[in-house]
Amino acid sequence: MKYVIGVDLGTSAVKILLVNQKGEVVQEISRTYPLLQEKAGYSEQNPNDWVEQCVLGLRELVEKFDGDVEDIEGISFSGQMHGLVLLDEDLEPIRNAILWNDTRTTEQCRRIYDVVGEERLLEITKNPALEGFTLPKLLWVKEHEPGAYAKAKRFLLPKDYVRFALTGKLHMDYSDAAGTLLLHVSKKEWSKEICSRLDIREELCPPLVDSHEEVGTLTPEMASETGLSPRLRVFAGGADNACGAIGSGILSKGKTLCSIGTSGVVLSYEEDSDKDFQGKVHYFNHGKEDAYYTMGVTLAAGYSLSWFKEVFAGDESFEQLLAGVDTVTPGANGLIFTPYLVGERTPHADAMIRASFIGMDSAHERKHFVRAVLEGITFSLQESIELFRNSGKEINSIISIGGGAKSDAWLQMQADIFQAEVVKLSSEQGPGMGAAMLAAYGSGWFDTLEDCAHAFLQTADTYQPNPENVLIYRELFKVYKEVYNQTKSLNDQLAPFRN
Incomplete structure (x- = not known):
């Protein structure tokens, strides 16, 4: 029997699923991390807390697994959207991540409308400027913490940072990038126009990939720490809601x-x-x-x-x-x-x-x-x-x-x-199952995601009005x-x- 892993990086905990070729959840591991709220409207987390708990969870999964780890063929990720992780030239976090439910950026949202225009923003990104999105957070750091912004070489979203820590490879998938207000949604590329108008350095934006795309393998250090095979195939994954859609x-x-x-x-x-x-x-x-x-x-x-x-x-x-x-x-x-x-x-x-x-x-x-x-x-x-x-x-x-x-x-x-x-x-299992399905599809178990859903998902009950x-x-x-x-x-x- 072959297996894949789905990692769902939530706001309060990381949930890790081990799923077999029948779509059965063989193991489920959950590990929590703290939410940091310095004042009203602020919501942050330490990115390294995500990595630590994810690694510990993967190690626990391997320790409980009674098969050959080589039979675990792929891993993919789902994650909380919009959170800003800024990395320095050594690709280390500069500050805590500012999360999706942080609402300090009202003034930055107004500035986006003033500079880009509400109608033009909707044409490019398909979404309004809201406090939860990534771009207003990036502007807030630029305005209120210019030293931190000056050090920034890349930005990532939460699950992308965890995947980077496991693989050493920097990527962001389209479904998560769509929640930044920096992606041209229909063209599937970073918007040079928005970056230019708001004086955001384009090189901060990471390479873009599809959610099912293979992006690397575990680093030797992470393979050793988790007990997983260094040949484990790592797939990009998606935003929690996109993965929730797949997993449903x-x-x-x-x-x-x-x-x-x-x-x-x-x-x-x-x-x-x-x-x-x-x-x-x-x-x-x-x-x-x-x-x-x-x-x-x-x-x-x-x-x-x-x-x-x-x-x-x-x-x-x-x-x-x-x-x-x-x-x-x-x-x-x-x-x-x-x-x-x-x-x-x-x-x-x-x-x-x-x-x-x-x-x-x-x-x-x-x-x-x-x-x-x-x-x-x-x-x-x-x-x-x-x-x-x-x-x-x-x-x-x-x-x-x-x-x-x-x-x-x-x-x-x-x-x-x-x-x-x-x-x-x-x-x-929602987003975690969606991440596992992306790994199963990427690993070649199914010709389409629809085929995977047909094999993995069954109805338990229905409720009529x-x-x-x-x-x-x-x-x-x-x-x-x-x-x-x-x-x-x-x-x-x-x-x-x-x-």
Whole structure:
């Protein structure tokens, strides 16, 4: 039996999967690393923490593997998008990485619009200037840490730095590069125009490759440290959402994905690069060659539930927290939650908005608040689905992965709010499985990624919309959408009082 490894570099942990030729997950290793938040709006990590935990995880995988390591043929990567890793002339990190959920760059986003122009930026990158993207972070370092910027010789994204540490080879794949605001998405090349207008040195940008492309082998040192074969084939991999799409079979027209992790994503496959959503949703290169995907993002999806648990049920498991949610009627007895804990992205690109519970009264118990949090996250994702539908996309069936696929009550809630069939996969590994599939495809196990998906992915269950609940949620969704407009000014006034 042959095997491949999929590495998913998340915001809180790296997850490593060992997958055999049948698509079965033989081993799953997870190792955490800290999040560094110096002040409100800041979110950083030490890139070497990623490498250390990835190497330790790979070593643990090898130690538990009872076969011949030569039978592990390939490895590929999925990773958190947008994070800025600056390397000096020795290709060592100059400072901590600034992550996707860091919101310090509002002024830099305005400058991008002033210099490049909003319309021209959308023509080139297919995306608006948002605080989470890489280019605003690069400009922030240039303006606030000129010494660090002067030392910079290259920039990488998080999973690309880990792969570089393992191989000594510098690359970035198109699906991750599309989230930098420096890539000409349709031409699949770095934009000389954007670099020139914003005075960004082009040589900072690494060589571009396809996600399935083989980019090297392990260095002798890393082969020794991990116990893996020095002949292990290393493939580029992709952005976490692109790999999540691959790992969920979103590889043809009409396929849609709902992924609820720290952030939440609604993602739909696109065949070409000429769609125009006016920047209301993201438009990125897919991990599948010469394909694309549209994507709406809720910044604090699973994070909203994690926050609620940590603050109000720190000693309980998520299973205990969610117990009884299915006994609460839709609408949580008139309680609505908006998941704007760290601002929002789709459809409101607003770093200053903050979360709300609306409609609290003395009849509400904790289970009502928990259900309201789940509903609020799902309403936010529904806003992206509504944008897709309004653009003419037909969405009747949605594959759900991540934290939202671990609860029957939440899966039914998604079907009712999305007004669509919701599908749960039998082995839901999302981005990690997508990375493994890229390694399997790159290793020649299958002729196409679609063939790989057919062999690796099976449906476990489906959830159909409840007509009565659909009507209730349709009305509540109208109220939910009003909360942003009604609280925006209040949150702007409260912003100076935040630490």
